Amino acid sequence: MSEGPVVVGDAGGSRVIAARERGSAVAAATLAVPLTDDRPAAVAAPLLAACWAREVARAARRAGAAVRADPVTTPDWAGVTVESLRADHPCLRSLPEWFAGAARVPESGYEEVRAACLARLAAEDQRSDGVRRALFGPAHRYGIGHAERVRALAGCGPDEAAVLSGRVLGAAPPVLALSHADPADLPGLLTALSTGRRPVARPAPGPARVPGPVTVSVPAGTGLVHQLRATPGVGLGSPDKAAVHLAWALLGGRDGLLDRELRGERALTYSLAAFSREFAAGGYGLTVATCAEGAREEVAARTVAVIGGLGRGEFAGGLLAAARERLMVRYLGAEHRARGCTERLCGYAVAGLDPEESARYPSALLRVTRREVCGVVRHYLRPTADGEAPTPATT
Known part of the structure:
Protein backbone atom coordinates (compact mmCIF):
# COMPACT_ATOMS: atom_id res chain seq x y z
CA MET A 1 0.00 0.00 0.00
CA THR A 195 10.17 20.82 -22.39
CA GLY A 196 8.87 22.75 -25.35
CA ARG A 197 5.80 24.00 -23.51
CA ARG A 198 5.15 27.65 -22.90
CA PRO A 199 4.53 28.45 -19.22
CA VAL A 200 0.81 28.61 -18.67
CA ALA A 201 -1.24 28.92 -15.51
CA ARG A 202 -3.28 25.89 -14.53
CA PRO A 203 -6.85 26.95 -15.34
CA ALA A 204 -9.36 27.20 -12.53
CA PRO A 205 -12.35 24.90 -13.10
CA GLY A 206 -15.32 26.67 -14.62
CA PRO A 207 -18.38 27.08 -12.41
CA ALA A 208 -20.92 24.29 -12.50
CA ARG A 209 -24.31 25.50 -11.31
CA VAL A 210 -26.47 22.78 -9.84
CA PRO A 211 -30.10 23.78 -9.11
CA GLY A 212 -31.54 20.31 -8.26
CA PRO A 213 -33.31 18.18 -7.40
CA VAL A 214 -34.27 16.95 -10.87
CA THR A 215 -36.34 13.90 -11.73
CA VAL A 216 -36.24 12.28 -15.16
CA SER A 217 -38.00 9.21 -16.55
CA VAL A 218 -36.21 7.25 -19.29
CA PRO A 219 -37.91 4.40 -21.22
CA ALA A 220 -36.48 1.02 -20.24
CA GLY A 221 -38.38 -1.34 -22.53
CA THR A 222 -41.99 -2.42 -22.85
CA GLY A 223 -43.92 -1.00 -19.91
CA LEU A 224 -40.77 -0.14 -17.94
CA VAL A 225 -39.01 3.10 -17.10
CA HIS A 226 -35.80 4.15 -15.39
CA GLN A 227 -36.89 6.68 -12.77
CA LEU A 228 -33.96 8.98 -11.96
CA ARG A 229 -33.65 11.57 -9.22
CA ALA A 230 -30.54 13.74 -9.28
CA THR A 231 -29.48 16.09 -6.51
CA PRO A 232 -26.66 18.60 -6.00
CA GLY A 233 -23.38 17.05 -4.98
CA VAL A 234 -19.94 18.19 -3.90
CA GLY A 235 -16.67 18.79 -5.67
CA LEU A 236 -13.65 16.53 -5.33
CA GLY A 237 -12.06 18.79 -2.74
CA SER A 238 -15.12 19.35 -0.56
CA PRO A 239 -14.71 18.69 3.18
CA ASP A 240 -18.20 17.13 3.04
CA LYS A 241 -17.18 14.47 0.50
CA ALA A 242 -16.73 11.57 2.94
CA ALA A 243 -20.07 12.29 4.64
CA VAL A 244 -21.81 12.51 1.26
CA HIS A 245 -20.29 9.18 0.25
CA LEU A 246 -21.58 7.59 3.43
CA ALA A 247 -25.07 8.99 2.84
CA TRP A 248 -25.23 7.49 -0.64
CA ALA A 249 -23.74 4.21 0.58
CA LEU A 250 -26.56 3.98 3.13
CA LEU A 251 -29.13 4.55 0.39
CA GLY A 252 -27.67 2.35 -2.35
CA GLY A 253 -26.64 -1.22 -2.84
CA ARG A 254 -28.33 -4.48 -2.00
CA ASP A 255 -30.03 -4.09 1.38
CA GLY A 256 -29.52 -0.32 1.28
CA LEU A 257 -32.36 1.82 2.59
CA LEU A 258 -33.87 2.37 -0.86
CA ASP A 259 -33.62 -1.29 -1.84
CA ARG A 260 -35.25 -2.36 1.43
CA GLU A 261 -38.15 0.03 0.97
CA LEU A 262 -38.76 -0.02 -2.79
CA ARG A 263 -37.93 -3.62 -3.63
CA GLY A 264 -38.00 -5.57 -0.39
CA GLU A 265 -41.08 -4.12 1.30
CA ARG A 266 -43.13 -2.73 -1.58
CA ALA A 267 -41.94 -4.76 -4.62
CA LEU A 268 -41.90 -1.58 -6.73
CA THR A 269 -38.57 -1.91 -8.53
CA TYR A 270 -36.74 -4.44 -10.63
CA SER A 271 -33.34 -2.88 -10.04
CA LEU A 272 -32.01 0.08 -8.13
CA ALA A 273 -28.79 2.06 -7.88
CA ALA A 274 -27.78 5.10 -5.83
CA PHE A 275 -24.40 6.81 -6.00
CA SER A 276 -22.57 10.13 -6.17
CA ARG A 277 -19.99 11.58 -8.56
CA GLU A 278 -17.42 14.25 -7.71
CA PHE A 279 -15.57 16.40 -10.23
CA ALA A 280 -13.16 19.34 -9.96
CA ALA A 281 -15.90 21.97 -10.18
CA GLY A 282 -18.89 20.19 -8.66
CA GLY A 283 -20.76 16.94 -8.47
CA TYR A 284 -24.13 15.27 -8.19
CA GLY A 285 -25.92 12.33 -6.61
CA LEU A 286 -28.26 10.01 -8.46
CA THR A 287 -30.84 7.32 -7.78
CA VAL A 288 -31.89 5.06 -10.66
CA ALA A 289 -34.93 2.85 -10.09
CA THR A 290 -36.21 0.57 -12.85
CA CYS A 291 -39.93 0.01 -12.39
CA ALA A 292 -43.23 -0.48 -14.20
CA GLU A 293 -44.39 2.72 -15.86
CA GLY A 294 -47.51 2.76 -13.70
CA ALA A 295 -45.40 2.72 -10.53
CA ARG A 296 -43.31 5.72 -11.51
CA GLU A 297 -45.02 8.29 -9.30
CA GLU A 298 -45.05 6.01 -6.28
CA VAL A 299 -41.38 5.18 -6.75
CA ALA A 300 -40.56 8.91 -6.98
CA ALA A 301 -42.53 9.69 -3.83
CA ARG A 302 -41.11 6.78 -1.82
CA THR A 303 -37.56 7.66 -2.90
CA VAL A 304 -37.96 11.16 -1.47
CA ALA A 305 -39.55 9.73 1.68
CA VAL A 306 -36.61 7.37 2.29
CA ILE A 307 -34.13 10.21 1.76
CA GLY A 308 -36.14 12.32 4.18
CA GLY A 309 -35.97 9.57 6.81
CA LEU A 310 -32.20 9.33 6.35
CA GLY A 311 -31.93 13.08 6.90
CA ARG A 312 -33.84 12.67 10.18
CA GLY A 313 -31.49 9.89 11.31
CA GLU A 314 -34.00 7.05 10.91
CA PHE A 315 -31.47 4.27 10.39
CA ALA A 316 -29.76 1.73 12.61
CA GLY A 317 -26.22 2.46 13.76
CA GLY A 318 -24.99 -0.85 12.34
CA LEU A 319 -25.90 0.29 8.84
CA LEU A 320 -23.54 3.25 9.13
CA ALA A 321 -20.67 0.99 10.20
CA ALA A 322 -21.37 -1.38 7.30
CA ALA A 323 -21.49 1.50 4.80
CA ARG A 324 -18.19 2.83 6.13
CA GLU A 325 -16.61 -0.59 5.74
CA ARG A 326 -17.82 -0.96 2.13
CA LEU A 327 -16.38 2.41 1.16
CA MET A 328 -13.08 1.62 2.84
CA VAL A 329 -12.76 -1.71 1.03
CA ARG A 330 -13.59 -0.05 -2.30
CA TYR A 331 -10.98 2.65 -1.74
CA LEU A 332 -8.27 0.20 -0.71
CA GLY A 333 -9.03 -2.02 -3.69
CA ALA A 334 -8.64 0.91 -6.09
CA GLU A 335 -5.46 2.10 -4.39
CA HIS A 336 -3.91 -1.37 -4.60
CA ARG A 337 -4.13 -1.24 -8.40
CA ALA A 338 -1.28 0.81 -9.79
CA ARG A 339 -3.39 2.53 -12.44
CA GLY A 340 -6.14 3.23 -9.92
CA CYS A 341 -3.54 5.10 -7.88
CA THR A 342 -2.04 7.10 -10.75
CA GLU A 343 -5.39 8.08 -12.26
CA ARG A 344 -6.70 9.17 -8.87
CA LEU A 345 -3.60 11.29 -8.25
CA CYS A 346 -4.01 12.95 -11.65
CA GLY A 347 -7.62 13.77 -10.83
CA TYR A 348 -6.64 15.51 -7.61
CA ALA A 349 -3.81 17.42 -9.26
CA VAL A 350 -5.97 18.60 -12.19
CA ALA A 351 -8.55 19.81 -9.67
CA GLY A 352 -5.85 21.96 -8.06
CA LEU A 353 -5.79 19.86 -4.89
CA ASP A 354 -2.93 18.49 -2.84
CA PRO A 355 -2.47 14.92 -4.15
CA GLU A 356 -1.76 13.86 -0.56
CA GLU A 357 -5.49 14.42 0.01
CA SER A 358 -6.14 11.10 -1.72
CA ALA A 359 -4.37 9.23 1.09
CA ARG A 360 -6.43 11.08 3.73
CA TYR A 361 -9.74 9.66 2.53
CA PRO A 362 -9.83 6.62 4.91
CA SER A 363 -9.25 8.78 7.98
CA ALA A 364 -11.90 11.23 6.75
CA LEU A 365 -14.39 8.36 6.53
CA LEU A 366 -13.62 7.28 10.09
CA ARG A 367 -14.25 10.79 11.44
CA VAL A 368 -17.73 11.22 9.94
CA THR A 369 -20.47 11.18 12.55
CA ARG A 370 -24.10 10.18 12.29
CA ARG A 371 -25.08 13.81 12.75
CA GLU A 372 -22.87 14.89 9.84
CA VAL A 373 -24.46 12.29 7.57
CA CYS A 374 -27.91 13.64 8.41
CA GLY A 375 -26.69 17.17 7.77
CA VAL A 376 -25.36 16.48 4.28
CA VAL A 377 -28.56 14.62 3.39
CA ARG A 378 -30.65 17.66 4.27
CA HIS A 379 -28.26 20.06 2.53
CA TYR A 380 -27.38 18.20 -0.67
CA LEU A 381 -29.96 15.47 -1.22
CA ARG A 382 -32.71 17.97 -0.38
CA PRO A 383 -35.72 15.91 0.68
CA THR A 384 -38.79 18.14 0.67
CA ALA A 385 -40.44 18.84 3.99
CA ASP A 386 -43.74 17.20 3.05
CA GLY A 387 -42.16 14.18 1.38
CA GLU A 388 -43.41 15.03 -2.11
CA ALA A 389 -41.17 14.63 -5.12
CA PRO A 390 -40.26 17.66 -7.25
CA THR A 391 -42.10 18.20 -10.52
CA PRO A 392 -40.71 15.60 -12.96
CA ALA A 393 -38.90 16.49 -16.16
CA THR A 394 -39.54 13.50 -18.41
CA THR A 395 -37.36 12.62 -21.37
Whole structure:
Protein backbone atom coordinates (compact mmCIF):
# COMPACT_ATOMS: atom_id res chain seq x y z
CA MET A 1 0.00 0.00 0.00
CA SER A 2 1.02 3.55 -0.68
CA GLU A 3 1.70 5.84 2.25
CA GLY A 4 0.91 8.88 0.12
CA PRO A 5 2.48 10.49 -2.94
CA VAL A 6 5.81 12.14 -3.44
CA VAL A 7 5.27 15.40 -5.29
CA VAL A 8 7.79 17.36 -7.35
CA GLY A 9 7.03 21.04 -7.90
CA ASP A 10 5.65 22.60 -11.04
CA ALA A 11 7.66 23.60 -14.08
CA GLY A 12 5.68 25.86 -16.37
CA GLY A 13 2.58 24.55 -14.64
CA SER A 14 3.42 20.90 -15.37
CA ARG A 15 3.53 18.56 -12.41
CA VAL A 16 5.03 15.15 -11.65
CA ILE A 17 3.66 12.99 -8.85
CA ALA A 18 4.95 9.61 -7.73
CA ALA A 19 3.38 7.26 -5.23
CA ARG A 20 5.64 5.71 -2.62
CA GLU A 21 6.55 2.04 -2.97
CA ARG A 22 3.55 -0.28 -3.31
CA GLY A 23 3.09 -4.02 -3.52
CA SER A 24 1.37 -4.28 -6.90
CA ALA A 25 2.97 -6.60 -9.48
CA VAL A 26 2.05 -4.09 -12.18
CA ALA A 27 3.45 -0.58 -12.47
CA ALA A 28 1.60 2.31 -14.10
CA ALA A 29 2.09 5.86 -15.27
CA THR A 30 -0.68 8.26 -16.25
CA LEU A 31 -0.23 11.45 -18.24
CA ALA A 32 -3.28 13.69 -17.94
CA VAL A 33 -4.11 16.91 -19.80
CA PRO A 34 -6.75 19.13 -18.15
CA LEU A 35 -9.88 19.97 -20.11
CA THR A 36 -11.01 23.58 -20.17
CA ASP A 37 -14.17 25.41 -21.20
CA ASP A 38 -13.35 24.67 -24.86
CA ARG A 39 -16.51 22.65 -25.38
CA PRO A 40 -15.77 21.18 -28.86
CA ALA A 41 -12.45 19.89 -27.50
CA ALA A 42 -14.14 18.47 -24.39
CA VAL A 43 -16.75 16.72 -26.56
CA ALA A 44 -13.98 15.15 -28.64
CA ALA A 45 -11.82 14.23 -25.62
CA PRO A 46 -12.40 10.43 -25.81
CA LEU A 47 -11.31 10.38 -29.45
CA LEU A 48 -8.30 12.58 -28.76
CA ALA A 49 -7.20 10.33 -25.89
CA ALA A 50 -7.61 7.28 -28.14
CA CYS A 51 -5.37 8.92 -30.75
CA TRP A 52 -2.79 9.81 -28.11
CA ALA A 53 -2.78 6.26 -26.75
CA ARG A 54 -2.26 4.87 -30.25
CA GLU A 55 0.76 7.11 -30.78
CA VAL A 56 2.19 6.37 -27.32
CA ALA A 57 1.88 2.62 -27.94
CA ARG A 58 3.68 2.98 -31.28
CA ALA A 59 6.48 5.03 -29.71
CA ALA A 60 6.87 2.47 -26.92
CA ARG A 61 7.11 -0.38 -29.43
CA ARG A 62 9.78 1.49 -31.38
CA ALA A 63 11.70 1.86 -28.11
CA GLY A 64 11.38 -1.87 -27.43
CA ALA A 65 9.24 -1.39 -24.31
CA ALA A 66 6.66 -4.05 -23.46
CA VAL A 67 3.81 -1.90 -22.16
CA ARG A 68 0.06 -1.50 -22.47
CA ALA A 69 -1.26 1.98 -23.34
CA ASP A 70 -4.92 2.86 -22.75
CA PRO A 71 -6.85 6.09 -23.32
CA VAL A 72 -8.47 7.61 -20.24
CA THR A 73 -11.12 10.33 -20.22
CA THR A 74 -12.90 11.94 -17.28
CA PRO A 75 -15.09 15.06 -17.18
CA ASP A 76 -11.99 17.02 -16.11
CA TRP A 77 -9.07 15.55 -18.05
CA ALA A 78 -8.02 13.32 -20.91
CA GLY A 79 -4.85 11.32 -21.18
CA VAL A 80 -3.09 7.98 -21.39
CA THR A 81 -2.29 5.32 -18.81
CA VAL A 82 0.66 3.02 -19.53
CA GLU A 83 1.22 -0.20 -17.59
CA SER A 84 4.22 -2.52 -17.37
CA LEU A 85 5.42 -5.33 -15.17
CA ARG A 86 6.79 -3.96 -11.92
CA ALA A 87 10.29 -5.22 -12.78
CA ASP A 88 10.19 -3.15 -15.97
CA HIS A 89 8.84 0.03 -14.38
CA PRO A 90 11.90 2.17 -15.29
CA CYS A 91 10.66 2.18 -18.89
CA LEU A 92 7.62 4.22 -17.77
CA ARG A 93 9.92 7.18 -17.26
CA SER A 94 9.84 7.51 -21.06
CA LEU A 95 6.11 8.33 -21.14
CA PRO A 96 6.68 12.11 -21.55
CA GLU A 97 8.99 11.37 -24.48
CA TRP A 98 6.49 8.95 -26.04
CA PHE A 99 3.70 11.47 -25.52
CA ALA A 100 5.64 14.33 -27.13
CA GLY A 101 4.41 13.35 -30.59
CA ALA A 102 0.91 12.47 -29.47
CA ALA A 103 -0.62 15.66 -30.85
CA ARG A 104 -0.24 14.07 -34.28
CA VAL A 105 -3.32 12.19 -35.36
CA PRO A 106 -2.27 8.69 -36.51
CA GLU A 107 -1.19 8.87 -40.15
CA SER A 108 -2.71 5.44 -40.70
CA GLY A 109 -5.46 3.71 -38.82
CA TYR A 110 -7.44 6.82 -37.85
CA GLU A 111 -10.75 5.26 -38.89
CA GLU A 112 -9.93 2.19 -36.82
CA VAL A 113 -9.15 4.33 -33.79
CA ARG A 114 -12.39 6.30 -34.19
CA ALA A 115 -14.49 3.15 -34.67
CA ALA A 116 -13.03 1.62 -31.50
CA CYS A 117 -13.67 4.86 -29.61
CA LEU A 118 -17.31 4.96 -30.73
CA ALA A 119 -17.74 1.31 -29.75
CA ARG A 120 -16.52 2.09 -26.23
CA LEU A 121 -18.92 5.02 -26.00
CA ALA A 122 -21.84 2.83 -27.04
CA ALA A 123 -21.29 0.67 -23.98
CA GLU A 124 -21.51 3.58 -21.57
CA ASP A 125 -24.58 4.27 -19.48
CA GLN A 126 -26.65 6.95 -21.19
CA ARG A 127 -29.42 7.20 -18.63
CA SER A 128 -27.92 10.11 -16.72
CA ASP A 129 -27.63 12.39 -19.77
CA GLY A 130 -30.89 14.20 -19.06
CA VAL A 131 -30.23 14.86 -15.40
CA ARG A 132 -26.66 16.01 -15.96
CA ARG A 133 -27.83 18.38 -18.66
CA ALA A 134 -30.52 19.71 -16.33
CA LEU A 135 -28.13 20.03 -13.38
CA PHE A 136 -25.12 21.57 -15.08
CA GLY A 137 -26.67 23.20 -18.14
CA PRO A 138 -26.03 22.45 -21.80
CA ALA A 139 -23.03 24.79 -21.99
CA HIS A 140 -20.92 23.10 -19.29
CA ARG A 141 -18.73 20.12 -20.14
CA TYR A 142 -20.32 18.15 -17.29
CA GLY A 143 -23.58 18.34 -19.22
CA ILE A 144 -22.20 16.73 -22.40
CA GLY A 145 -24.49 13.89 -23.38
CA HIS A 146 -23.92 10.59 -25.15
CA ALA A 147 -25.87 11.48 -28.30
CA GLU A 148 -24.07 14.80 -28.70
CA ARG A 149 -20.69 13.12 -28.35
CA VAL A 150 -21.49 10.30 -30.79
CA ARG A 151 -22.68 12.78 -33.43
CA ALA A 152 -19.57 14.92 -33.03
CA LEU A 153 -17.11 12.04 -33.14
CA ALA A 154 -18.83 10.33 -36.07
CA GLY A 155 -18.29 13.49 -38.12
CA CYS A 156 -14.81 14.33 -36.81
CA GLY A 157 -12.19 13.79 -39.50
CA PRO A 158 -8.44 13.50 -38.92
CA ASP A 159 -7.75 17.16 -39.73
CA GLU A 160 -10.34 18.40 -37.22
CA ALA A 161 -9.09 15.92 -34.61
CA ALA A 162 -5.55 17.22 -35.08
CA VAL A 163 -6.70 20.82 -34.56
CA LEU A 164 -8.68 19.92 -31.42
CA SER A 165 -5.78 17.88 -30.06
CA GLY A 166 -3.46 20.85 -30.47
CA ARG A 167 -5.95 23.09 -28.69
CA VAL A 168 -6.23 20.76 -25.69
CA LEU A 169 -2.50 20.20 -25.42
CA GLY A 170 -1.78 23.92 -25.70
CA ALA A 171 -4.40 25.15 -23.27
CA ALA A 172 -3.20 23.69 -19.96
CA PRO A 173 -0.05 22.06 -18.56
CA PRO A 174 -0.07 18.27 -18.14
CA VAL A 175 0.25 16.13 -15.04
CA LEU A 176 2.32 12.94 -14.84
CA ALA A 177 1.69 10.41 -12.06
CA LEU A 178 3.72 7.23 -11.54
CA SER A 179 3.07 4.30 -9.24
CA HIS A 180 6.79 3.47 -8.97
CA ALA A 181 9.64 5.95 -9.22
CA ASP A 182 13.00 6.78 -7.73
CA PRO A 183 12.76 10.31 -6.29
CA ALA A 184 16.13 11.04 -7.91
CA ASP A 185 14.52 10.58 -11.33
CA LEU A 186 11.68 13.02 -10.76
CA PRO A 187 13.42 16.33 -11.58
CA GLY A 188 14.42 14.88 -14.96
CA LEU A 189 10.86 13.72 -15.54
CA LEU A 190 9.55 17.17 -14.75
CA THR A 191 11.98 18.71 -17.23
CA ALA A 192 10.95 16.21 -19.92
CA LEU A 193 7.27 16.88 -19.25
CA SER A 194 7.62 20.64 -19.56
CA THR A 195 10.17 20.82 -22.39
CA GLY A 196 8.87 22.75 -25.35
CA ARG A 197 5.80 24.00 -23.51
CA ARG A 198 5.15 27.65 -22.90
CA PRO A 199 4.53 28.45 -19.22
CA VAL A 200 0.81 28.61 -18.67
CA ALA A 201 -1.24 28.92 -15.51
CA ARG A 202 -3.28 25.89 -14.53
CA PRO A 203 -6.85 26.95 -15.34
CA ALA A 204 -9.36 27.20 -12.53
CA PRO A 205 -12.35 24.90 -13.10
CA GLY A 206 -15.32 26.67 -14.62
CA PRO A 207 -18.38 27.08 -12.41
CA ALA A 208 -20.92 24.29 -12.50
CA ARG A 209 -24.31 25.50 -11.31
CA VAL A 210 -26.47 22.78 -9.84
CA PRO A 211 -30.10 23.78 -9.11
CA GLY A 212 -31.54 20.31 -8.26
CA PRO A 213 -33.31 18.18 -7.40
CA VAL A 214 -34.27 16.95 -10.87
CA THR A 215 -36.34 13.90 -11.73
CA VAL A 216 -36.24 12.28 -15.16
CA SER A 217 -38.00 9.21 -16.55
CA VAL A 218 -36.21 7.25 -19.29
CA PRO A 219 -37.91 4.40 -21.22
CA ALA A 220 -36.48 1.02 -20.24
CA GLY A 221 -38.38 -1.34 -22.53
CA THR A 222 -41.99 -2.42 -22.85
CA GLY A 223 -43.92 -1.00 -19.91
CA LEU A 224 -40.77 -0.14 -17.94
CA VAL A 225 -39.01 3.10 -17.10
CA HIS A 226 -35.80 4.15 -15.39
CA GLN A 227 -36.89 6.68 -12.77
CA LEU A 228 -33.96 8.98 -11.96
CA ARG A 229 -33.65 11.57 -9.22
CA ALA A 230 -30.54 13.74 -9.28
CA THR A 231 -29.48 16.09 -6.51
CA PRO A 232 -26.66 18.60 -6.00
CA GLY A 233 -23.38 17.05 -4.98
CA VAL A 234 -19.94 18.19 -3.90
CA GLY A 235 -16.67 18.79 -5.67
CA LEU A 236 -13.65 16.53 -5.33
CA GLY A 237 -12.06 18.79 -2.74
CA SER A 238 -15.12 19.35 -0.56
CA PRO A 239 -14.71 18.69 3.18
CA ASP A 240 -18.20 17.13 3.04
CA LYS A 241 -17.18 14.47 0.50
CA ALA A 242 -16.73 11.57 2.94
CA ALA A 243 -20.07 12.29 4.64
CA VAL A 244 -21.81 12.51 1.26
CA HIS A 245 -20.29 9.18 0.25
CA LEU A 246 -21.58 7.59 3.43
CA ALA A 247 -25.07 8.99 2.84
CA TRP A 248 -25.23 7.49 -0.64
CA ALA A 249 -23.74 4.21 0.58
CA LEU A 250 -26.56 3.98 3.13
CA LEU A 251 -29.13 4.55 0.39
CA GLY A 252 -27.67 2.35 -2.35
CA GLY A 253 -26.64 -1.22 -2.84
CA ARG A 254 -28.33 -4.48 -2.00
CA ASP A 255 -30.03 -4.09 1.38
CA GLY A 256 -29.52 -0.32 1.28
CA LEU A 257 -32.36 1.82 2.59
CA LEU A 258 -33.87 2.37 -0.86
CA ASP A 259 -33.62 -1.29 -1.84
CA ARG A 260 -35.25 -2.36 1.43
CA GLU A 261 -38.15 0.03 0.97
CA LEU A 262 -38.76 -0.02 -2.79
CA ARG A 263 -37.93 -3.62 -3.63
CA GLY A 264 -38.00 -5.57 -0.39
CA GLU A 265 -41.08 -4.12 1.30
CA ARG A 266 -43.13 -2.73 -1.58
CA ALA A 267 -41.94 -4.76 -4.62
CA LEU A 268 -41.90 -1.58 -6.73
CA THR A 269 -38.57 -1.91 -8.53
CA TYR A 270 -36.74 -4.44 -10.63
CA SER A 271 -33.34 -2.88 -10.04
CA LEU A 272 -32.01 0.08 -8.13
CA ALA A 273 -28.79 2.06 -7.88
CA ALA A 274 -27.78 5.10 -5.83
CA PHE A 275 -24.40 6.81 -6.00
CA SER A 276 -22.57 10.13 -6.17
CA ARG A 277 -19.99 11.58 -8.56
CA GLU A 278 -17.42 14.25 -7.71
CA PHE A 279 -15.57 16.40 -10.23
CA ALA A 280 -13.16 19.34 -9.96
CA ALA A 281 -15.90 21.97 -10.18
CA GLY A 282 -18.89 20.19 -8.66
CA GLY A 283 -20.76 16.94 -8.47
CA TYR A 284 -24.13 15.27 -8.19
CA GLY A 285 -25.92 12.33 -6.61
CA LEU A 286 -28.26 10.01 -8.46
CA THR A 287 -30.84 7.32 -7.78
CA VAL A 288 -31.89 5.06 -10.66
CA ALA A 289 -34.93 2.85 -10.09
CA THR A 290 -36.21 0.57 -12.85
CA CYS A 291 -39.93 0.01 -12.39
CA ALA A 292 -43.23 -0.48 -14.20
CA GLU A 293 -44.39 2.72 -15.86
CA GLY A 294 -47.51 2.76 -13.70
CA ALA A 295 -45.40 2.72 -10.53
CA ARG A 296 -43.31 5.72 -11.51
CA GLU A 297 -45.02 8.29 -9.30
CA GLU A 298 -45.05 6.01 -6.28
CA VAL A 299 -41.38 5.18 -6.75
CA ALA A 300 -40.56 8.91 -6.98
CA ALA A 301 -42.53 9.69 -3.83
CA ARG A 302 -41.11 6.78 -1.82
CA THR A 303 -37.56 7.66 -2.90
CA VAL A 304 -37.96 11.16 -1.47
CA ALA A 305 -39.55 9.73 1.68
CA VAL A 306 -36.61 7.37 2.29
CA ILE A 307 -34.13 10.21 1.76
CA GLY A 308 -36.14 12.32 4.18
CA GLY A 309 -35.97 9.57 6.81
CA LEU A 310 -32.20 9.33 6.35
CA GLY A 311 -31.93 13.08 6.90
CA ARG A 312 -33.84 12.67 10.18
CA GLY A 313 -31.49 9.89 11.31
CA GLU A 314 -34.00 7.05 10.91
CA PHE A 315 -31.47 4.27 10.39
CA ALA A 316 -29.76 1.73 12.61
CA GLY A 317 -26.22 2.46 13.76
CA GLY A 318 -24.99 -0.85 12.34
CA LEU A 319 -25.90 0.29 8.84
CA LEU A 320 -23.54 3.25 9.13
CA ALA A 321 -20.67 0.99 10.20
CA ALA A 322 -21.37 -1.38 7.30
CA ALA A 323 -21.49 1.50 4.80
CA ARG A 324 -18.19 2.83 6.13
CA GLU A 325 -16.61 -0.59 5.74
CA ARG A 326 -17.82 -0.96 2.13
CA LEU A 327 -16.38 2.41 1.16
CA MET A 328 -13.08 1.62 2.84
CA VAL A 329 -12.76 -1.71 1.03
CA ARG A 330 -13.59 -0.05 -2.30
CA TYR A 331 -10.98 2.65 -1.74
CA LEU A 332 -8.27 0.20 -0.71
CA GLY A 333 -9.03 -2.02 -3.69
CA ALA A 334 -8.64 0.91 -6.09
CA GLU A 335 -5.46 2.10 -4.39
CA HIS A 336 -3.91 -1.37 -4.60
CA ARG A 337 -4.13 -1.24 -8.40
CA ALA A 338 -1.28 0.81 -9.79
CA ARG A 339 -3.39 2.53 -12.44
CA GLY A 340 -6.14 3.23 -9.92
CA CYS A 341 -3.54 5.10 -7.88
CA THR A 342 -2.04 7.10 -10.75
CA GLU A 343 -5.39 8.08 -12.26
CA ARG A 344 -6.70 9.17 -8.87
CA LEU A 345 -3.60 11.29 -8.25
CA CYS A 346 -4.01 12.95 -11.65
CA GLY A 347 -7.62 13.77 -10.83
CA TYR A 348 -6.64 15.51 -7.61
CA ALA A 349 -3.81 17.42 -9.26
CA VAL A 350 -5.97 18.60 -12.19
CA ALA A 351 -8.55 19.81 -9.67
CA GLY A 352 -5.85 21.96 -8.06
CA LEU A 353 -5.79 19.86 -4.89
CA ASP A 354 -2.93 18.49 -2.84
CA PRO A 355 -2.47 14.92 -4.15
CA GLU A 356 -1.76 13.86 -0.56
CA GLU A 357 -5.49 14.42 0.01
CA SER A 358 -6.14 11.10 -1.72
CA ALA A 359 -4.37 9.23 1.09
CA ARG A 360 -6.43 11.08 3.73
CA TYR A 361 -9.74 9.66 2.53
CA PRO A 362 -9.83 6.62 4.91
CA SER A 363 -9.25 8.78 7.98
CA ALA A 364 -11.90 11.23 6.75
CA LEU A 365 -14.39 8.36 6.53
CA LEU A 366 -13.62 7.28 10.09
CA ARG A 367 -14.25 10.79 11.44
CA VAL A 368 -17.73 11.22 9.94
CA THR A 369 -20.47 11.18 12.55
CA ARG A 370 -24.10 10.18 12.29
CA ARG A 371 -25.08 13.81 12.75
CA GLU A 372 -22.87 14.89 9.84
CA VAL A 373 -24.46 12.29 7.57
CA CYS A 374 -27.91 13.64 8.41
CA GLY A 375 -26.69 17.17 7.77
CA VAL A 376 -25.36 16.48 4.28
CA VAL A 377 -28.56 14.62 3.39
CA ARG A 378 -30.65 17.66 4.27
CA HIS A 379 -28.26 20.06 2.53
CA TYR A 380 -27.38 18.20 -0.67
CA LEU A 381 -29.96 15.47 -1.22
CA ARG A 382 -32.71 17.97 -0.38
CA PRO A 383 -35.72 15.91 0.68
CA THR A 384 -38.79 18.14 0.67
CA ALA A 385 -40.44 18.84 3.99
CA ASP A 386 -43.74 17.20 3.05
CA GLY A 387 -42.16 14.18 1.38
CA GLU A 388 -43.41 15.03 -2.11
CA ALA A 389 -41.17 14.63 -5.12
CA PRO A 390 -40.26 17.66 -7.25
CA THR A 391 -42.10 18.20 -10.52
CA PRO A 392 -40.71 15.60 -12.96
CA ALA A 393 -38.90 16.49 -16.16
CA THR A 394 -39.54 13.50 -18.41
CA THR A 395 -37.36 12.62 -21.37
